[in-house]
Amino acid sequence: MKKEIIIGIILGGFSYLIYIGYDVSPLIILGVLGGMLYFITKKKGLVNVSSSQQVVNNIKFGFDDIGGLDTPKQELKEALEFLIKSNTTTKMGIRPIKGILLSGPPGTGKTLLAKAAAGYSDATFIATSGSDFIEMYAGVGAQRVRSLFHKARDLSKKQKKHTAIIFIDEIEVLGGKRGINSSHHEYDQTLNQLLVEMDGLNTHKDIQILLIAATNRPDLLDSAILRPGRFDRQVKVDLPDKETRKIILELNCKNKPLDNNVNIEEIASCTYGFSGAHIESVANEAAILALRENCSKITQVHLQEAVDKVILGEKLSNIKKSKEILHRVSIHESGHAIISEILNPGSVEQITVTSRGNALGFVRHSQKEEQILYTKSVLEKEIMILLAGSLSEKLFLAERSTGATNDFQHAMQLAQKIITAGISRLGVISTEVLPKAEYYKVCCEIIAESEKHTKDMLVANEELVIKLSDALEKKEKISRAELRGIIN
Secondary structure, rough: HHHHHHHHHHHHHHHHHHHHOOOHHHHHHHHHHHHHHHHHHHHOOOOOOOOOOEEOOOOOOOOHHOOOHHHHHHHHHHHHHHHHHHHHHHHHHOOOOOOEEEOOOOOOOOOHHHHHHHOOOOOEEEEEEEEHOHHHHOOOHHHHHHHHHHHHHHHHHOOOOOOOEEEEEOOOOOOOOOOOOOOHHHHHHHHHHHHHHHHHHHHHHOOOEEEEEOOOHHHHHHHHOOOOOOEEEEOOOOOHHHHHHHHHHHHOOOOOOOOOOOOOOHHHHHHOOOHHHHHHHHHHHHHHHHHHOOOOOOOOHHHHHHHHHHHHHHEEOHHHOHHHHHHHHHHHHHHHHHHHHHHOOOOEEEOOOEEOOOOOEEEOOOOOOOOOOOHHHHHHHHHHHHHHHHHHHHHOOOOOOOHHHHHHHHHHHHHHHHHHHHOOOOOOOOOOOOOOHHHHHHHHHHHHHHHHHHHHHHHHHHHHHHHHHHHHHHHHHHHHHHHHHHHO
């Protein structure tokens, strides 16, 4: 109704000016330019600053739907209890927690935790992303931050609630270190406004706001945003251990028809280093493979095949190996497998010479215990296993190939780790003051020593390497049980 009244007044004014003989063409031009500017800014998102913010209601998702992550769950629940039972905490003289920062590798469940927090509490929940605040136009980001907190308070009042939760994903875009973007101060202005809003939360006694943020690059965040009083708690959401991987796998397989012979623990054991997202993908890919083969149930083979697919990608049907290449790849992978079994009995889960992604062959290892600390001997064993493939080619096929490039790069990284950890012949050193020539020399010494031991072991087990290679050429895939049979 207001728009119609305003339009009527403007048209009436123009009619009167034309009636008295006034030249209205400059006013018309200004009006057209103003309208164009309005529509351009609206298209760019400068007028509707809250268009990217999502209000989430009635979330039927809780902490029980997330496998593992006991510590992050407890931290979030405690912070949410301060919102739910604000009267009790106030009597105890407890200051409300203003912010929780969830940090960790991608796919570990940070966004799921925020979603569960919304389902756990009865607070108004608004979700957004750090990239939604950054524009090339100065002042837009700061306005969007103000709009976000203002929107949270208004919605809480409308819904007759006293608490609100704001979730910002990928906050490193919004909260990056100030002064880095010297040519563009929009980033700094946006961060400054966020700091002001977080500091000013207590000024609104009627509405209590909890800010939850997620990032996989906490090193990029400004120190001002990390201090207590803003993000009071920094919760590490790390990669799951074996037991947690088993729980996550069971949760993701709950709605899928599993065969009675499926061993979830075995799959959890061979997914070391997988995030929750990887494990969810394993369960999904296994179901797809079963459907592709018209199977009514998902078997152990489907799950093992899904693990390979998540690690390396789909099988490459367009790569046809010649007998010579197949023999070389078989010798290469047999060398890796035999040395791995000698140094760490029972460590090989599967060997394959089927091409996947960029790999012509692959040895998948199972890890019984989660490795947190590495001794020098453990790192040297890893180097020996990496070098075994190329050395097998040299010993049994007279020359090496380019197939060991990634193995060499990883072996050199492990040699560097031995030096930087202070467990090489150099002792405790600083790589910043160590001459590059000396650094490289010691790395080569570590590689050469490991290569010598690996070569002696391969020569002593030549018959076993050849036997395993022949089996791989015939079957293209050798399981753990088949490998034990060949070794025995």
